[in-house]
Amino acid sequence: MDNSIYPCLTLKGKITEAADFYIDTFGEGKIGQTSPYVIQIQLSGQKIMLLNDGPTSTPNPAISFMVTSEAAEDTEKYWNALIKGGKSMMALDKYEWSPKYGWVEDKYGVSWQLYTGSKSDTPQKFSPTYMFTGDQAGNAAEAIEFYTHVFPNSSIQGVMKYSKEDHDNINFIKHAQFRLNGFVSMAMDSSFDHGFHFNDAISIVVECDNQQEIDAYWTQLTTNGGQEVACGWLKDKYGLSWQIIPKALGKLLKDPVRAQRVMGALMQMKKLIIVDLENA
Incomplete structure (x- = not known):
């Protein structure tokens, strides 16, 4: 995996315990570079930076992480670990798009969409998912076009719009998947007033x-x-x-x-x- 693009989570004063927690929760992990400023971990071969200082904002569900597992048992195991001290955003259950799915916010405020499905559709274990909501609702399609033009080796892999049964704008994106220089990312619109929007507590690092x-x-x-x-x-x-x-x-x-x-x-x-x- 190229790993030149990866997420950064600002978790002030908690990066050491968070590094251990995420490695324990997801397995297949190790601590990479460390300094007083950052700890870099690898989960299933993917980099995640944990930042000890910087932005004053805190994570919110405008950026969540889709976690793809082929076994429902793994999805359930991750849920049981992440829900401790956290909260359920969407119950762990069977849905039309997945036999076992749940959306959980962990004790650090980081949101995870735990999805059971085929890795042939999403070979990357962890994929940032951007929710365009509030004054950004409806901008997901334009943003995806923009990002895939900025980054080389990029492509749009699939776009699904809302249906009338979804009770949202049928011109808005329900789910989209795209690659930026090989890095799988996802996006969606939501016209509901969630009370959150993108902030700098979660950022995307690009190594040049x-x-x-x-x-x-x-x-x-x-x-x-x-x-x-x-x-x-x-x-x-x-x-x-x-x-x-x-x-x-x-x-x-x-x-x-x-x-x-x-x-x-x-x-x-x-x-x-x-x-x-x-x-x-």
Whole structure:
């Protein structure tokens, strides 16, 4: 797996216990890079970054993670672990689209859609799912088109609209699956007032090989209503948060003494400049 695109969860002061919790819950996991700022874990070969500081917002269901299992027993096992200290968003049950499905928010506020189905349809175990709701409702199709044009090796794999029986806008997307540089992502619209929207507690990290790549993603994602934030972070025109970082950043932060200098330089930047980080 390429792993150049992956999610980041801001869980202040809880990243060590959360890393252990997620590895215990899902299995097939290990801790990768660690620093005072982040712990990077791998679950079923996929990277997830846990961030110790940064945004003041907290996770909400506008971004959830679809977890695909072929065995209903695995889905149930994950549910039983995640529901402890968490809450049910949709009951673990049989639905028309899955023999065993449930939507649960864990004790850290992170939402998981636990789905039993064929891995031939979704070979990736964990897929971020973006809910376009509130003032973004109805923008899912446009956003998918936009993202698949920004990233190379991208494709739209399937789009399902609401039916009249779903009691939502029949022009809106009920479920869509697409790939960004091979990374499977999903999206949906919801016209109901959920009281939440995209925030920076969950962001999508894009590791870049060189400055040219950073510049290209930064320009495309901040234009037409996007916003530069700080330290390699930006918000796109839909409110989704991205971290556009050099692939070598982890190595630069490995040595504690150098890491302080690198972080000092990084904190002064909006778009990251690789040569300035290397010279810090």
